[in-house]
Amino acid sequence: MLDLKFIRDNVDLVKEGVARKYVDVDIDGILALDQKRRAIIAELEKLRSEKNRVSVGIARMKKQKEDASEAIASMKKVGQAIASHEKNLREVEADLQKLLLSVPNLPHADAPTGKDDNSNIELRSWGERPEFDFTPAPHWELGEKLGMFDLGRAARIAGSGFILYTGIGARLSRALINFMLDFHVSKHGYQEVSPPFLANRQTMTGTGQLPKMEEDMYQLSDETFFLIPTAEVPVTNIHAGEILKAEDLPRHYVAYTPCFRREAGAHGKDTRGLIRVHQFDKVEMVRIVEPEGSYDELEIITNHAEAILQALGLPYRVCELATGDLSFAAARCFDLEVWAAGVDKYLEVSSCSIYEDFQARRMNLRYRPAEGEKPIYPHTLNGSGLALPRTIIAIMENFQTAAGKIVVPEVLRPYLKGLEIIE
RNA sequence: GGAGAGUUGGCUGAGUGGUCGAAAGCGGCGGUCUUGAAAACCGUUGUUCCGCAAGGAACCGGGGGUUCGAAUCCCUCACUCUCCGCCA
Structure with a gap:
């Protein structure tokens, strides 16, 4: 498997190497999925961060026998949003992983180029x-x-x-x-x-x-x-x-x-x-x-x-x-x-x-x-x-x-x- | 094949659904002390992801689920151990 970061930073090199191996893989598809993945993660982590913050508050309120129902109700929505983002992320990562696993290793520069x-x-x-x-x-x-x-x-x-x-x-x-x-x-x-x-x-x-x-x-x-x-x-x-x-x-x-x-x-x-x-x-x-x-x-x-x-x-x-x-x-x-x-x-x-x-x-x-x-x-x-x-x-x-x-x-x-x- | 018990950080081993990434001990690293070492004491000690950064997030065998919130409850898979059976 190639390093995703390496692919991201060396797109042309990767495409050239894969072509020298006469393998057809969708590098652009990988990059698109990667971008999608990172966008989802950013959003998801923002939500989780909020969840963590509010959860501490809920715990404190409960401990002091205060009413936390309002916070709980609003967190319910956040929880749902998190779940849907997680599902989304799982799917994107599964697709990405599948593509990544199908990318061959790049041939060494000194390996003679040739089809067979x-x-x-x-x-x-x-x-x-x-x-x-x-x-x-x-x-x-x-x-x-x-x-x-x-x-x-x-x-x-x-x-x-x-x-x-x-x-x-x-x-x-x-x-x-x-x-x-x-x-x-x-x-x-x-x-x-x-x-x-x-x-x-x-x-x-x-x-x-x-x-x-x-x-x-x-x-x-x-x-x-x-x-x-x-x-x-x-x-x-x-x-x-x-x-x-x-x-x-x-x-x-x-x-x-x-x-x-x-x-x-x-x-x-x-x-x-x-x-x-x-x-x-x-x-x-x-x-x-x-x-x-x-x-x-x-x-x-x-x-x-x-x-x-x-x-x-x-x-x-x-x-x-x-x-x-x-x-x-x-x-x-x-x-x-x-x-x-x-x-x-x-x-x-x-x-x-x-x-x-x-x-x-x-x-x-x-x-x-x-x-x-x-x-x-x-x-x-x-x-x-x-x-x-x-x-x-x-x-x-x-x-x-x-x-x-x-x-x-x-x-x-x-x-x-x-x-x-x-x- | 049958029955049961487990799986927590480098290791041992706690953990009540709510600041638990997680007690404690050991080990490791750094320091104080010492001529040097040991002992003692103090500190520190995982991996990964997102982000230019500030910072944030995830990980308690794997994967799902319940819940506002899961190491803790449920399902499922894998593995380990004990006993019984079978067998090279």
């Missing part, structure tokens, strides 16, 4: 793409042959777009989760947390999934819970509504969770194998930091995600998202795309974003920079480190042998009782 991912910019790449003297197989062929997963039975259990990992596939998945968590905890200093996998409406609004992404999430029929689309939601909201002390910052959290996404409107796009599924595992990093120097934090979190790919020996590239490709709440975002030899393309395995104070304001998360100072909003960031299925795809496809076996990355072997080859 065609305008994304490759910043750097790491590692060598593997060379084969045979045609590398896609992971769905390798996976079925090696008994790592069974998509047909998964579809029978839940539907298409779900994964049933089997045998070594399930173990590899568990090994990756443990490896990533351990890595971020011991090498990058994160605190591991394990949050609920369901979240309520308020929490979903806090990080910005609601109101815009309602159709993309799974919702329970009692309408109180959503299945989380990412650990970003429960973890960033850990301190929602709190006023943290300066020494409580920074907070560095890492969490493993499954992620649930309806992928509405994604039919036919990358649907083979494990590329795009409705439920996947992910290890996620979240950083809650002071605004000062927060963009350095974006580099740091991106590097932390990259470190996993480097440790696994997977070639990747880092892309900066164009303004139109940025998520609703993000100001700037770097994607990591891993090379997958079998499907012969780069696959997004991590998204590292900074939200500035946009999420903090939505969830009313604040901290006090120093004793006696006013609380202000910290900045929030998050980055995948990493999403599992596509990482598994890259491991399988890049490390496959002519015989259709898969060489296990060394860093994972301790997690698989020393296993070197999946065959």
Whole structure:
């Protein structure tokens, strides 16, 4: 959420930023409602002030057994006027809030302007793409042959777009989760947390999934819970509504969770194998930091995600998202795309974003920079480190042998009782 | 799932429908005293909104209502605790 005062004082800047995100929101409508709201408040507070003043008098008269009926009668009218103004204010504020919640975060000045991912910019790449003297197989062929997963039975259990990992596939998945968590905890200093996998409406609004992404999430029929689309939601909201002390910052959290996404409107796009599924595992990093120097934090979190790919020996590239490709709440975002030899393309395995104070304001998360100072909003960031299925795809496809076996990355072997080859 | 009890400021904990933003204690901060510290004493100590300002307004779990007036009464939701049942 943007600061209403900021919108008021920077109308052109806000309109320009929103336009760069290719989002259509009614900024003028917000300003009009804001003006209306303030007019109502001014009037309402005048009435309340009168009420308070006269009420004291009534109390005194009653105490001295004097007749207060005249004052009470006149206050009755004031009371009614107050009630009607309050109703009015509630309505205006509800409308205003609704509009405000639909305003996206403004993109950072350095984010490349562009409508969609065609305008994304490759910043750097790491590692060598593997060379084969045979045609590398896609992971769905390798996976079925090696008994790592069974998509047909998964579809029978839940539907298409779900994964049933089997045998070594399930173990590899568990090994990756443990490896990533351990890595971020011991090498990058994160605190591991394990949050609920369901979240309520308020929490979903806090990080910005609601109101815009309602159709993309799974919702329970009692309408109180959503299945989380990412650990970003429960973890960033850990301190929602709190006023943290300066020494409580920074907070560095890492969490493993499954992620649930309806992928509405994604039919036919990358649907083979494990590329795009409705439920996947992910290890996620979240950083809650002071605004000062927060963009350095974006580099740091991106590097932390990259470190996993480097440790696994997977070639990747880092892309900066164009303004139109940025998520609703993000100001700037770097994607990591891993090379997958079998499907012969780069696959997004991590998204590292900074939200500035946009999420903090939505969830009313604040901290006090120093004793006696006013609380202000910290900045929030998050980055995948990493999403599992596509990482598994890259491991399988890049490390496959002519015989259709898969060489296990060394860093994972301790997690698989020393296993070197999946065959 | 059933029955009951709660939710007040950083914490503990009072609060009769009428100057209650709210007693008291603890903690925090400032000061006096002290070589320094402790103790004692004095003072201070929330968040937000409107307003150029002066100033005003709101907030006692959330939301509604009754009333001239609500922390206090009513409704509703959420959460916490105790007991019973069920269960990984």
